Amino acid sequence: MTKLTVTELMEIMRECAGEGEGVAAAGDGLPDTTFELLGYDSLALLETAARIERDYGVRLDDDQVTESETPRELLSLVNGAVTEVA
Amino acid sequence: MTAATVVTGIGVMAPTGMDAGRHWAATVRGDAAIGPITRFDPEPYSSRLAGEIAGFEPGDHLPSRLLPQTDHMTRLALVAADEALADAGVEPSELPEYAVGVVTASTAGGFEFGHRELEKLWSKGPEHVSAYQSFAWFYAVNTGQISIRHGLRGPSGVLVTEQAGGLDSLAQARRQVRGGIPFMIGGGVDGSPCPWGWVAQQSTGRVSTEQEPDRAYRPFHAGATGHVPGEGGALFVLESADGARARGARTVYGEISGYAATFDPPPGTDRPPTLRRAAELALADAGVTAREVDVVFADAAGVPELDAIEADALRALFGPSGVPVTAPKTMTGRLGAGGAALDLATALLAIRHGVIPPTVNVPRPAPEYELDLVSAPRRARLSVALVLARGHGGFNAAMVVRGPR
Known part of the structure; x- marks a missing residue:
């Protein structure tokens, strides 16, 4: 199974939780910008995780999801799970 | 004597108009806004008329972050609160942290949102239910979303007394102003334009089954047959008369x-x-x-x-x-x-x-x-x-x- 990219993750977040007010300003540093600065709270992360679980057929631990502080950390969690499924 | 509490800002979202000015113009003309339901298929129900707000595009008024997490009536309330604050010339970010509170009224919370998520629960399974259902359905959600959007940390709450709530919430807001809170937002914006909300309202036996818009809701008429439900409401900025005078409030509409x-x-x-x-x-x-x-x-x-x-x-x-x-x-x-x-x-x-x-x-x-x-x-x-x-x-x-x- 293909791994999720930052671009795909941010697109899913936009669909699930809207455009975070800090996303446009993050530029190249986006993967390591905290969700808080990007404008996403824990519910936005849970909503995003639920969509990823459905679309990618993976299971994600809610606590680990909400402990992810940046897109890179969340991607690492998701892609680790994707690898397990594969 | 207790100091007077006055209204210095009005925000309206109503079938008659999406701000206070348009609402008033239509209302004085006697321009009724009751018609066939468009927000869901009313065909299976005995009552098919409602007072709907036509042409509301939430994305024109609210950031996209708020859209996945808000019920229709919450979006209406957020827009009405924006109007009330702007009308009053009150910018909460320029005020002390606890200077503004908000008390709204609600009858059923975010029913349409809840309807959609329950439908997903039973048809697709719990993993399809939005995390935002946790609060989007809740009676107090308009108060919460308004307070978050504007950073209002003064006393807040919600009154659930059906149609009386619009007044009860303003009375509670007045109590807080009398207690020394500089500004309160009060009032109510409501509506549950979905099949679930509709059957709940019909169960009261008070919703008219008349199909002609000009005959369906005729209070005090010899042929009265019940009422037509609608959506919308109004929110207000309340403050003390002394406070309004001291800051040179643009408009004092009147005293509660x-x-x-x-x-x-x-x-x-x-x-x-x-x-x-x-x-x-x-x-x-x-x-x-x-x-x-x-x-x-x-x-x-x-x-x-x-x-x-x-x-x-x-x-x-x-x-x-x-x-x-x-x-x-x-x-x-x-x-x-x-x-x-x-x-x-x-x-x-x-x-x-x-x-x-x-x-x-x-x-x-x-x-x-x-x-x-x-x-x-x-x-x-x-x-x-x-x-x-x-x-x-x-x-x-x-x-x-x-x-x-």
């Missing part, structure tokens, strides 16, 4: 000068209903006599038994045809917790413009009610208005507003 709430005895007792008592207590609280009241905005249930109770109360207080009575909600339907709030906005605008807006579709009330029901816009010098509201289940509220002195 009296309020009372009562609860009806249970069905089957021989004690009388308490709407009249609520009105008497509100007048006493305002320190005005019945003779000083220039206009009454009626609850206008549209159910003969309830119309008779209200007519009796008005006759007892004011004498036969003793005061002009109007029900502009005949143009919007009954808006749940938003209804009486919208009436209060209309009352303040009526005082400001010196015009009593009409009750539509009721050219002549049933003669036994002995009402001076205003059926065409009437110019009048208005100073004091009484707004009445009854919530399903026994709630009564009455509020007296007085124009700026």
Whole structure:
């Protein structure tokens, strides 16, 4: 199974939780910008995780999801799970 | 004497208009906004008319972050709150942290959102239910979203007293202003335009099954057949008269000068209903006599038994045809917790413009009610208005507003 990219993750977040007010300003540093600065709270992360679980057929631990502080950390969690499924 | 609490900002989202100015213009014209339901297929239901807000595009008013997490009525409330704050010239970010609170009223919370998520739960499974369901359905959600959007950390809450809530929330806001909170947002915006909300409302037996928009909601008419539900309401900025004067508030619409709430005895007792008592207590609280009241905005249930109770109360207080009575909600339907709030906005605008807006579709009330029901816009010098509201289940509220002195 293909791994999720930052671009795909941010697109899913936009669909699930809207455009975070800090996303446009993050530029190249986006993967390591905290969700808080990007404008996403824990519910936005849970909503995003639920969509990823459905679309990618993976299971994600809610606590680990909400402990992810940046897109890179969340991607690492998701892609680790994707690898397990594969 | 307790210092006066005044209204310095009004925000309206109503079938008659998406801001206070447009609402007032349509209301004075008698331009009714009741029509066939468009937000879901009404065909399977015995009642098929509603007062809907046409042409509302939430994305034009709100950031995309708020859209996945908000019910329709919350979006309407957020826009109304924006308007009320802008109208008052109040920018919460420039004020101390606890300077602004918010109290709204709700009847059912975010019903349409909840309907959609429950449908997903039963048809697709729990993993398809939105995380935002955790709060988007909740009665207090409008208060919460308004307070988050504007960073309001003053005292907050929600009143759940069906149609009476629009007034009850303003009374609570007034209490907080009297207690020293510089600014309060109060009022209600409501609506549950979904099949789930619709069957819940129909279960009261008070929703008209009449299919003609101009015959479906005719309070005080001999042929009254119930009411038409609608969506929307109004929110207000309240502050002390002294505070408004000190900061040079642009507009003082009027004073919330009296309020009372009562609860009806249970069905089957021989004690009388308490709407009249609520009105008497509100007048006493305002320190005005019945003779000083220039206009009454009626609850206008549209159910003969309830119309008779209200007519009796008005006759007892004011004498036969003793005061002009109007029900502009005949143009919007009954808006749940938003209804009486919208009436209060209309009352303040009526005082400001010196015009009593009409009750539509009721050219002549049933003669036994002995009402001076205003059926065409009437110019009048208005100073004091009484707004009445009854919530399903026994709630009564009455509020007296007085124009700026």
